[in-house]
Amino acid sequence: MEKKQIEEMIDKAINMMDYSYVPYSHFHVGAALLAKNGTVYGGCNIENAGYTPSNCAERTAFFKAVSEGVLEFDAICVVGGMNKELKEYAAPCGVCRQVMMEFCDPEEFQIILATGKEQYEIFTLKELLPLGFGPNNLKLDRRE
Numbered sequence: 001m002e003k004k005q006i007e008e009m010i011d012k013a014i015n016m017m018d019y020s021y022v023p024y025s026h027f028h029v030g031a032a033l034l035a036k037n038g039t040v041y042g043g044c045n046i047e048n049a050g051y052t053p054s055n056c057a058e059r060t061a062f063f064k065a066v067s068e069g070v071l072e073f074d075a076i077c078v079v080g081g082m083n084k085e086l087k088e089y090a091a092p093c094g095v096c097r098q099v100m101m102e103f104c105d106p107e108e109f110q111i112i113l114a115t116g117k118e119q120y121e122i123f124t125l126k127e128l129l130p131l132g133f134g135p136n137n138l139k140l141d142r143r144e
């Protein structure tokens with residue numbers, strides 16, 4: 001990915017933290033999901049008084065895209081911190097990694113973790129979810 005595009009995704013993810021609904025944890029998370037068609041879908045975390053129904057920023061972004069018929073993705077940027085202070089990387093939780101596994105090639109899909117435009121690292125999904133179980137595991141004509 002080009003540095004300019006990475007910086008735009010970091011900006012978008014940071015801006016998405018403004019929409020986080022986090023009255024309980026005050027831990028804001030923003031995500032920017034780049035689809036192969038070039039569209040960037042934003043996502044924020046959304047908490048709930050019942051706790052269990054809470055949703056992560058990454059899944060918010062994925063489900064927005066999938067609900068509009070978009071199923072192919074190149075990368076996601078995730079940022080997060082208590083009261084929007086970006087001190088360390090906010091890596092995707094296990095559930096979100098599994099959702100990524102459903103729609104993304106683990107060897108190709110890139111996960112950008114950032115605390116700002118000058119500080120970020122890029123991982124593949126395979127690096128963050130080794131030996132992930134995905135759609136290919138359920139296909140009879142699975143190719144290796």
Ligand SMILES: [Zn+2]
Pocket residue numbers: 056057058059092093094095096097
């Ligand atoms: Zn998550």
